[in-house]
Amino acid sequence: MSKQELTIAVTALNAIDNPGPGVGVIRSLRACEDFDLKIVGVSYETMEPGVYMHDLVDISYQVPYPSAGSDQLLNRLLYIHSVEKLDFIIPNFDAELRNFIKIAPTLRQHGIQTLLPDADMITTIDKMHLFEFCEKNDLSTPKTWYINSIDEIEKLEDEFEYPVFVKGSFYEAYKVVNHGQIVAYFNKLSAKWGLPVIIQEMVQGTEIDIAGLGDGKGNLIGAIPMRKLFITDSGKGWSGVVLEDTSLIEISRKFAEVTKWRGGFELEFMRSEDNKLMLLEVNPRFPAWIYLTVAAEQNLPAAAIKLGMNLPVTPYDKYISGKMFVRYAWELITDITEFQKFSTQGVLSREETPLKIQQKK
Amino acid sequence: MNIKKHIAVSESGVLFNGSTGDSFSVNPIAAEILEMIKSNLPEEEMKIKISDKYDVTPERLDGDLYDFLAHLRQLNLVEVDE
Structure with missing residues (x-):
C-alpha cells in the first residue's frame, strides 16, 4: 500500500526542561509507516529547539503570540498554507487552543483539518471546574x-x-x-x-499520568498509563514507565465517554497510599512524553491524524507495559545565521541550513 | 503461592510490578526462591532444595523463608492459593 503524502503543521517545539509536546508528537508521526510526511514547525519563539531539529522538522514558521488573537493567527496560518499546502494542524499548547478552536471552521474551509475539543469541553475540565466535574462523574479529586x-x-x-x-x-x-x-x-x-x-x-502518593485519544463521539481510541519515576524540581516527569492497569484504562474510557472528548488528552492522577486514584488535572492535548505511547504500541498522534482526515481508525485494545523513557538534555549545534534568518524572516527550512555541522564527525 | 501475572522477574534478579511501576532488586538466593515459586514448588520442597545447596540450619531457613514470603505478600507481589 502506498504511503499517504501529508503536510502537517505542529506547534510547541519548545523541547526544553519544561517541554512542550510538539517534538514528541512529530517523532510519533514520523514513526508511522502509513504516512509520507512533510512537517511544518509552528513556533512562537526563535529559540524553540524544534525549529533547529532538521531531521524532524522540514521547515518552521514563526507565528504571533496567542495574546495577539485568533485573527492574527489565522492570517499567518493562511499565508503558511499558501506556501506549504497544509493538510492538518496539531496545536499542542494550552494557551493557544482556544484560538485554534475559534479558527478551525475557517481552516477547514481552506482544506486544513484539525482534531480539537470544543471550547465548552475545555471549560468543563479546566482548573476552575475540575472539582465540579469530578463530583458529577463520581471521580475522586483532592478537596x-x-x-x-x-x-x-x-x-x-x-x-x-x-x-x-x-x-x-x-x-x-x-x-x-x-x-x-x-x-x-x-x-x-x-x-x-x-x-x-x-x-x-495535598495528597501523598505516586504520580500517574494517562495519555489518551477520544474520537468526539464518546469512544476511546487509545490510552497509555505511565508512572513518573523521576520528577524534576519543577515537578516535571523526567523518567516514567508504562503501567499495566485496566482500571486506569477504564477511567480513560469513562472520561472519553462523559466528555465526548475529541482529540488528545492527558489525565494527571495521584495514587494515594491507600490506593485511591485522585484526578489532579486534565490537559486538553497530548503530553510531552507522548512518544512513549508509540513504544507501547499505540501511536496516538498518528491515530489523531487519521481521525481528523476521516481515514479508518481501529481503536487500540492492547498495549505493552514496562516500556520506559528517560528524558535527556543535549546541545544541538547550529549556526548563528540560522537563528538570524528565523528571527528576521520568520522562516527556516532544512534545505537552507548554511552549515552541516551536525553531520561532521 | 504464585507470582502475580503483572510481575516480571528479570534474569538479573529484579522484580518489576507492571501495575504500580515499582522495581525491587533481590539477592541471588531470593532470585532462586522466586524461580521456585514460578515453578509452583511447594514450600516444603523449597526448603529441601535450599538446605541441600546451602549450609543453613533448619531454624534459620524456616525463619528467613517465612520472612521473605511474608515480605512478598506484603508488597502485593504474590497471590496465595486458597
Whole structure:
C-alpha cells in the first residue's frame, strides 16, 4: 500500500526542561509507516529547539503570540498554507487552543483539518471546574476551595491541614506550610492570574499520568498509563514507565465517554497510599512524553491524524507495559545565521541550513 | 503461592510490578526462591532444595523463608492459593 503524502503543521517545539509536546508528537508521526510526511514547525519563539531539529522538522514558521488573537493567527496560518499546502494542524499548547478552536471552521474551509475539543469541553475540565466535574462523574479529586479574599483563608483553615497547594486560576502552583506563606502566594497569584485563587488539599502518593485519544463521539481510541519515576524540581516527569492497569484504562474510557472528548488528552492522577486514584488535572492535548505511547504500541498522534482526515481508525485494545523513557538534555549545534534568518524572516527550512555541522564527525 | 501475572522477574534478579511501576532488586538466593515459586514448588520442597545447596540450619531457613514470603505478600507481589 502506498504511503499517504501529508503536510502537517505542529506547534510547541519548545523541547526544553519544561517541554512542550510538539517534538514528541512529530517523532510519533514520523514513526508511522502509513504516512509520507512533510512537517511544518509552528513556533512562537526563535529559540524553540524544534525549529533547529532538521531531521524532524522540514521547515518552521514563526507565528504571533496567542495574546495577539485568533485573527492574527489565522492570517499567518493562511499565508503558511499558501506556501506549504497544509493538510492538518496539531496545536499542542494550552494557551493557544482556544484560538485554534475559534479558527478551525475557517481552516477547514481552506482544506486544513484539525482534531480539537470544543471550547465548552475545555471549560468543563479546566482548573476552575475540575472539582465540579469530578463530583458529577463520581471521580475522586483532592478537596478544593476557590477563594476571592484573604479573609476567607482564616475561615477555611479549620477545614484543611497544612501543607496544601495554592494555585493560580490559570497557571502556577506552590506548596505552602503555614498561614504566612498562603497569604503571600495568594497575593502573588491573584495579582498575576486574577481571582479566584485555588487552594487544594495535598495528597501523598505516586504520580500517574494517562495519555489518551477520544474520537468526539464518546469512544476511546487509545490510552497509555505511565508512572513518573523521576520528577524534576519543577515537578516535571523526567523518567516514567508504562503501567499495566485496566482500571486506569477504564477511567480513560469513562472520561472519553462523559466528555465526548475529541482529540488528545492527558489525565494527571495521584495514587494515594491507600490506593485511591485522585484526578489532579486534565490537559486538553497530548503530553510531552507522548512518544512513549508509540513504544507501547499505540501511536496516538498518528491515530489523531487519521481521525481528523476521516481515514479508518481501529481503536487500540492492547498495549505493552514496562516500556520506559528517560528524558535527556543535549546541545544541538547550529549556526548563528540560522537563528538570524528565523528571527528576521520568520522562516527556516532544512534545505537552507548554511552549515552541516551536525553531520561532521 | 504464585507470582502475580503483572510481575516480571528479570534474569538479573529484579522484580518489576507492571501495575504500580515499582522495581525491587533481590539477592541471588531470593532470585532462586522466586524461580521456585514460578515453578509452583511447594514450600516444603523449597526448603529441601535450599538446605541441600546451602549450609543453613533448619531454624534459620524456616525463619528467613517465612520472612521473605511474608515480605512478598506484603508488597502485593504474590497471590496465595486458597
